[in-house]
Amino acid sequence: MSERQPEDATLVARTAAGDDEAFRMLVERHHRAIFRLAYRHLGSVADAEDVTQDTFHRLFEAARRYRPERPLRAYLFTIAARLCLKRNKRHDRSRTVPVAPAAIEASPGPSAGASPEEALWQKEREAAIRSALDELPADQRLALILLRYEEMSGEEIARVLDRSPAAVHSLLYRARGRMAELLQAAASLREVER
Amino acid sequence: MTDACLHCRTDLSARPPGGVHSPGVATHLAACPDCRQWMERDAAAWQALGAIREPEPPAGLAGRIFERARPRSAFRLHRLVLGMAGAAALAAGIVYGVWIWRALSTSAPPAIHFEPPEVAYAELFDATPIGGLEHPSMGPGGRQP
Ligand SMILES: [Zn+2]
Numbered sequence: 274m275s276e277r278q279p280e281d282a283t284l285v286a287r288t289a290a291g292d293d294e295a296f297r298m299l300v301e302r303h304h305r306a307i308f309r310l311a312y313r314h315l316g317s318v319a320d321a322e323d324v325t326q327d328t329f330h331r332l333f334e335a336a337r338r339y340r341p342e343r344p345l346r347a348y349l350f351t352i353a354a355r356l357c358l359k360r361n362k363r364h365d366r367s368r369t370v371p372v373a374p375a376a377i378e379a380s381p382g383p384s385a386g387a388s389p390e391e392a393l394w395q396k397e398r399e400a401a402i403r404s405a406l407d408e409l410p411a412d413q414r415l416a417l418i419l420l421r422y423e424e425m426s427g428e429e430i431a432r433v434l435d436r437s438p439a440a441v442h443s444l445l446y447r448a449r450g451r452m453a454e455l456l457q458a459a460a461s462l463r464e465v466e467r
Numbered sequence: 468m469t470d471a472c473l474h475c476r477t478d479l480s481a482r483p484p485g486g487v488h489s490p491g492v493a494t495h496l497a498a499c500p501d502c503r504q505w506m507e508r509d510a511a512a513w514q515a516l517g518a519i520r521e522p523e524p525p526a527g528l529a530g531r532i533f534e535r536a537r538p539r540s541a542f543r544l545h546r547l548v549l550g551m552a553g554a555a556a557l558a559a560g561i562v563y564g565v566w567i568w569r570a571l572s573t574s575a576p577p578a579i580h581f582e583p584p585e586v587a588y589a590e591l592f593d594a595t596p597i598g599g600l601e602h603p604s605m606g607p608g609g610r611q612p
Binding site for chain 2: 293296297300301304305308309312313318321322325326329330333334395398399402403406417420421422424426427441442443445446448449450452453456457
């Protein structure tokens with residue numbers, strides 16, 4: 274049997290009291306989930322790392338104000354989501370090149386055991402999906418990522434995005450409709466190319 | 468597309484595909500081929516989204532997060548020490564000023580209001596800018612890993 278790990282709330286309280294080891298455990302426990310969310314939303318390893326660092330930095334600074342009745346993971350997702358949206362606003366203003374090449378470059382390597390052809394196909398497919406995701410407005414993309422990959426409910430997403438559940442349902446409807454259109458268009462294009 | 472279609476699709480969009488539909492949605496789907504087609508395309512897109520592999524954080528990220536947060540605690544300690552030294556210097560200056568003033572004046576000195584160093588000490592912590600964690604609408608019910 275594995276040793277019982279301290280609860281998040283205990284670790285945050287210890288962090289507030291200056292216990293570095295407690296903070297280190299919180300980082301170990303949650304940084305992957307925060308990085309994944311940021312990477313899926315921003316499509317850049319460097320940006321996702323920045324958001325992840327900033328999220329934990331804010332936790333560290335505000336540890337003594339944490340209220341344990343709120344799950345820490347929801348707190349962290351809320352902070353990270355807002356940082357992602359803020360960063361996206363800056364990017365949208367400065368974006369001049371299409372996203373797909375960067376997405377291909379930044380996407381993880383092929384699965385172990387895949388043939389070169391399979392690996393290429395997998396990479397192309399991922400790049401097409403990544404590209405379609407990047408076509409969505411930032412808030413729609415974030416809502417869809419939280420639903421699809423983090424398995425959050427509409428109500429939980431509403432809390433993270435600080436919107437009403439009805440507004441989130443509307444975001445999800447537009448996001449899913451657009452994704453279906455874009456992916457169908459990409460699939461048709463591939464059929465034509467073959 | 469009718470209002471009923473919009474209602475049906477919005478309802479379908481709020482959850483993963485393949486679940487149990489509410490009676491209203493099920494009735495509409497049975498009667499509306501457009502929405503059935505929309506649902507099929509949505510299910511295909513949902514599945515396609517699963518083809519993106521889980522991104523792994525770059526090596527050493529946890530350590531960098533830790534190192535970025537920690538210097539702030541050292542910095543705060545540094546500011547605390549400086550603040551206390553400043554408060555002590557201010558107190559000494561005021562005492563010295565009062566002494567000089569008393570020595571030069573024959574009349575009774577007016578009452579002096581002096582903030583004790585403890586006040587400066589407390590303000591130093593409360594003035595530390597903290598942002599981002601408080602979220603008034605966040606209640607219990609978020610998912611724990
Ligand atoms: Zn319909």
